[in-house]
Amino acid sequence: MAIKCPMARIEKIMLKDVPTLKKEAKLGEAARLMAQRESGCVVIVENEKPIGIITEFDFVRNAVSRGDTLKEPVSRVMKSPVTSMAPSMKLDEALKVIDTKRFRRYPVVENEKLVGLVTKKDIVNAISDNLRLHRNIQNIVLVLFVLFEFFVFVVYRYVQQYVPFGA
């Protein structure tokens, strides 16, 4: 039951400008980045390869359980390893990953390098838009089909008067 969207791939919808930090960076820097940017997370990279991720929720939980930790390195809080996606991945494949992994944010990696970030929201919205377009096209095709059938029916009745075949 796959809806085919040949045009839609991860690279079209991903966020290209991802906030990143090295693993030696302090948690305070991560907090500042998250406050400035709306991405909701910071990806921790080593030689441009994502090795971990810190989300706003991780930060809140850490602040609650361990108090003021703004001077600690991000590597103590980050979630590792991360599930990443490829920029050439199709949206319905991405949806399968989302349904099994249940994360909200996925770094996009090409040749072991971070090239973007994609969220569940972006993928679901893109698929919903594609589906809407798909549905409209399909409805038009169906209407044309019905008109055609009706036309064939009329022609058949007309022809039948003169050429009584099948009897």
Place this chain on the structure above:
Amino acid sequence: MIKIRSIMTKDVVTIKPDSGIMEAAKLMASRSVSSLVVVDKEKPVAILSENDFIKGVISKKANVRDVMSRKFIVISPSARFSEISKAMREKKIKRFPVVENGKLMGLVTETDIVQATRDFTRFHQIVQEVILAVFGLATAFFLFYFSPIGASVFG
């Protein structure tokens, strides 16, 4: 038509404007929510998100009142899903307290909207396949009925 009532989170975690932000963070962590509704006399006055909390920690603010954001839209439980889906995309508003008769009934967050869109998409795919199947069968029957073979069968 999906109504807000069916997708909203009914168990809303609320906090008062003069509570401390660490108290708010504790609530968020223990209840696993990404935002709290700030209420004053049972009326939602603002939203406190994880992001607001982080901003508060950086700027060393102590009270919810100093970091909460007033950028939210109150909706009714009988509103349609498509209305807020549009507001979310165009105005970049992520959270919608649901209010009926002046009382806070629930909260619709981005996660709820994304999940509803996801389920809606799945439902639509199924409906679409069924319509196609019915049309396919009808067409096959139609062609058969009016073909010479069909005519000999149906008389």
